[in-house]
Amino acid sequence: xxxxxxxxxxxxxxxxxxxxxxxxxxxxxxxxxxxxxxxxxxxxxxxxxxxxxxxxxxxxxxxxxxxxxxxxxxxxxxxxxxxxxxxxxxxxxxxxxxxxxxxxxxxxxxxxxxxxxxxxx
Amino acid sequence: xxxxxxxxxxxxxxxxxxxxxxxxxxxxxxxxxxxxxxxxxxxxxxxxxxxxxxxxxxxxxxxxxxxxxxxxxxxxxxxxxxxxxxxxxxxxxxxxxxxxxxxxxxxxxxxxx
Numbered sequence: 001x002x003x004x005x006x007x008x009x010x011x012x013x014x015x016x017x018x019x020x021x022x023x024x025x026x027x028x029x030x031x032x033x034x035x036x037x038x039x040x041x042x043x044x045x046x047x048x049x050x051x052x053x054x055x056x057x058x059x060x061x062x063x064x065x066x067x068x069x070x071x072x073x074x075x076x077x078x079x080x081x082x083x084x085x086x087x088x089x090x091x092x093x094x095x096x097x098x099x100x101x102x103x104x105x106x107x108x109x110x111x112x113x114x115x116x117x118x119x120x121x
Numbered sequence: 122x123x124x125x126x127x128x129x130x131x132x133x134x135x136x137x138x139x140x141x142x143x144x145x146x147x148x149x150x151x152x153x154x155x156x157x158x159x160x161x162x163x164x165x166x167x168x169x170x171x172x173x174x175x176x177x178x179x180x181x182x183x184x185x186x187x188x189x190x191x192x193x194x195x196x197x198x199x200x201x202x203x204x205x206x207x208x209x210x211x212x213x214x215x216x217x218x219x220x221x222x223x224x225x226x227x228x229x230x231x232x233x234x
Contacts, residue, residue, distance in 0.1 A: 035223075037171075044214065044225055044226075044227050044228050045163075045165075045171065045214055045216075045225040045228075046225070047222055047223040047224065047225070050221065050223070059221045059222075061222050062222070095170050095171075100173075100176065104221075105159060105218050105219070106218060107161040107173055107176035107177075107216075107218055108161070108163075108171070108173060108216075108218075109173045109176075109182065110173075111170035111171055111172070112170065113169075113170060114170055
């Protein structure tokens with residue numbers, strides 16, 4: 001079955017960096033666009049970034065543009081989110097999610113359990 | 122950016138009764154070339170990630186009970202739970218995937234009356 005497992009979260013000081021990983025299994029990873037979505041404790045959902053199935057197209061929310069970089073390694077069935085210049089407002093749970101189809105413009109049909117990032121001095 | 126709004130913020134419904142959640146987008150999410158509405162509904166229970174319920178505004182995801190249905194087109198959409206069960210207590214979000222940035226509604230919390 002489809003599984004998405006995030007890792008790499010933790011506590012980090014403002015201005016520092018962190019890299020999240022999302023390891024996928026149970027499906028042909030290279031056939032699906034992938035997303036990062038975040039959710040502050042007790043708050044709603046915010047789409048963060050998208051990467052196309054082949055990794056050539058990448059899009060970001062304005063709130064992270066220029067600071068975060070999404071990437072993927074299809075040979076390792078893994079997606080990444082490099083987060084630089086972290087701010088207190090980046091403190092949230094980060095979910096990776098799979099696009100239901102190869103198209104970038106697809107619903108998010110499978111989600112990981114999330115990894116918590118806390119930005120605090 | 123497309124702004125998604127939902128109403129009500131919170132909804133108390135008796136077991137077995139109907140629950141209706143509304144979602145409105147600030148611009149149409151209907152793609153004319155394929156006549157599809159790029160609108161999804163998700164359910165999120167406490168401590169869990171969201172779960173896809175409905176996509177293309179009215180297509181039920183595999184395994185989702187048929188008491189869940191979606192309707193609407195253009196800018197106005199509805200999620201209906203025809204007969205509320207105890208396990209349906211959750212927050213429900215609508216989301217547009219028509220244009221980037223993809224955006225979610227603020228959520229509607231459904232609980233038992």
